[in-house]
Amino acid sequence: MMSRVRVGAFSISVDGFGAGPDQSLENPLGLRGKELHEWAFATTTFRTMFGQQGGSTGVDEAHAARSMEGMGAWIMGRNMFAHSRGDWSDDGWKGWWGDTPPYHCPVFVLTHYARAPVEMNGGTVFHFVTEGAEEALRLAREAAGDRDIRVGGGAATIREYLTMGAIDEVHLAISPVVLGGGEALFAGLDLPALGYAVSQQALGENATHIILTKQ
Amino acid sequence: MMSRVRVGAFSISVDGFGAGPDQSLENPLGLRGKELHEWAFATTTFRTMFGQQGGSTGVDEAHAARSMEGMGAWIMGRNMFAHSRGDWSDDGWKGWWGDTPPYHCPVFVLTHYARAPVEMNGGTVFHFVTEGAEEALRLAREAAGDRDIRVGGGAATIREYLTMGAIDEVHLAISPVVLGGGEALFAGLDLPALGYAVSQQALGENATHIILTKQ
Numbered sequence: 306m307m308s309r310v311r312v313g314a315f316s317i318s319v320d321g322f323g324a325g326p327d328q329s330l331e332n333p334l335g336l337r338g339k340e341l342h343e344w345a346f347a348t349t350t351f352r353t354m355f356g357q358q359g360g361s362t363g364v365d366e367a368h369a370a371r372s373m374e375g376m377g378a379w380i381m382g383r384n385m386f387a388h389s390r391g392d393w394s395d396d397g398w399k400g401w402w403g404d405t406p407p408y409h410c411p412v413f414v415l416t417h418y419a420r421a422p423v424e425m426n427g428g429t430v431f432h433f434v435t436e437g438a439e440e441a442l443r444l445a446r447e448a449a450g451d452r453d454i455r456v457g458g459g460a461a462t463i464r465e466y467l468t469m470g471a472i473d474e475v476h477l478a479i480s481p482v483v484l485g486g487g488e489a490l491f492a493g494l495d496l497p498a499l500g501y502a503v504s505q506q507a508l509g510e511n512a513t514h515i516i517l518t519k520q
Numbered sequence: 521m522m523s524r525v526r527v528g529a530f531s532i533s534v535d536g537f538g539a540g541p542d543q544s545l546e547n548p549l550g551l552r553g554k555e556l557h558e559w560a561f562a563t564t565t566f567r568t569m570f571g572q573q574g575g576s577t578g579v580d581e582a583h584a585a586r587s588m589e590g591m592g593a594w595i596m597g598r599n600m601f602a603h604s605r606g607d608w609s610d611d612g613w614k615g616w617w618g619d620t621p622p623y624h625c626p627v628f629v630l631t632h633y634a635r636a637p638v639e640m641n642g643g644t645v646f647h648f649v650t651e652g653a654e655e656a657l658r659l660a661r662e663a664a665g666d667r668d669i670r671v672g673g674g675a676a677t678i679r680e681y682l683t684m685g686a687i688d689e690v691h692l693a694i695s696p697v698v699l700g701g702g703e704a705l706f707a708g709l710d711l712p713a714l715g716y717a718v719s720q721q722a723l724g725e726n727a728t729h730i731i732l733t734k735q
Contacts, residue, residue: 319730320706321536479694481721481730485710491535495700503534506696508723515534515696
C-alpha cells in the first residue's frame with residue numbers, strides 16, 4: 306500500500322463554497338456554513354466521532370467512513386484549527402474538538418506564527434508549521450509512513466495543495482444549498498489542466514459525492 | 521395557473537461551468553461542453569426530441585420531461601442560437617436544431633443586431649430582440665399567456681435574468697465532470713441575496729438535480 310494524499314468529505318455548496326462568509330468564534334464555518342455539513346452530521350461515523358448514538362448507514366455513511374480510514378497524518382490551515390489570527394496568545398486554545406480530537410495522529414497546522422506542539426488525548430498531536438505547504442507535506446509524509454495523509458481544509462489550503470499537484474484524490478460532497486458567498490473552492494482553479502478528473506459519482510441520501518483523482 | 525419564468529435542465533459541471541471554453545461551430549457547447557449533457561442525451565424526452573428511439577425512464581427522464589412541459593415561450597441568448605457574432609449575414613442560419621426545432625412556440629433571441637423573424641416547422645418562430653432582456657421578457661409574457669416562459673441559456677443570459685430577480689424556478693443538473701474553464705454560472709452571483717434557495721434535490725442516474733425557487 307502506497308501512502309496517498311487525500312481530501313475527504315469536503316463539503317461544498319451548489320455554488321461552490323466550502324465555508325460561508327464571516328467566519329468567527331460563533332460561526333467557525335462562516336454564516337450558514339453548518340448547512341454544508343448536515344449530510345455528515347447524520348452519519349454514524351460523525352455521530353460516533355462526537356460521542357453521539359445512532360446515525361445513518363447508507364451511501365453518505367459509507368463516504369464518511371471512507372474519509373476517515375487509514376489516515377497517518379493530517380494537514381490543515383490555521384483557520385480550520387482556530388478562530389484567532391496573528392500571534393498565538395496564551396488563551397489555551399487547542400482546536401474546536403475538545404480534549405480528544407477525532408484525528409488520533411499527528412496534525413500539521415499551517416501558520417505564520419511559531420508555537421510549541423500540543424499533545425491531546427487519543428494520539429492527536431498538533432504541530433505548527435511555519436515553513437509553508439511543501440514542508441508541512443514533507444513532515445506529514447514522514448509521520449504517516451505507509452498510511453494516507455488527509456488535507457483537511459479549509460478551501461484555501463486545499464486549493465494550494467491542488468495547485469501544487471500534490472493531492473491524489475479529492476472527495477467532495479455537494480450539499481443541496483446555495484450560499485452566495487464565502488470560501489470559493491474552484492475560483493481560478495483549472496482542475497483538468499492540473500490533471501484531475503471525476504472518477505466516481507455516488508448519490509447519497511443528503512449529498513452528492515464526487516471523487517476526483519489525479520491522472 | 522400562473523405563468524412562471526423557469527430555467528430548466530440547465531447542466532453545469534461540478535466546478536460550476538454551464539459550457540466549456542472556446543465555443544465554435546464545431547463545439548457549440550465549448551470544449552468538452554457535451555459532457556455536461558450526457559445525462560440528458562440518455563433520456564427518452566431528449567431522444568424523442570431528436571428523432572431517436574428508446575431512452576431512460578428514471579429520475580433523469582422525469583426531470584427532462586418536466587423541463588419541457590407547459591412552455592409558451594422561450595428566451596435565449598444569441599450564442600445559444602448561433603455560432604456567428606456581429607451583424608447577421610445572409611448565410612441562412614436558422615439555429616442548431618434543423619427544420620423542426622424542439623420549441624414549438626415563439627422563441628425570443630437576445631441580440632444587438634436586428635433581423636426579421638424566422639418561422640420554422642412545428643410552431644417555432646424565432647424573434648430577434650434588440651431592446652434588451654426586460655423587453656424580451658415582456659414579449660415572452662405576452663406570447664406565453666398562462667403558459668410558462670423558459671429562459672434557455674446560456675449562462676450569461678440566465679445570470680442576467682437571475683440578477684433582475686425575474687426567474688421563479690431554476691432547475692440545475694450537476695454532471696459528474698470538471699471543466700476548469702468556460703461559462704461560469706455562479707461567478708459574482710449571490711443567489712440567497714437575490715431570494716433564491718434550494719427547494720428540492722433529486723439524485724438521478726447520471727446527474728444531480730437541484731431546484732432553486734424564489735422565496
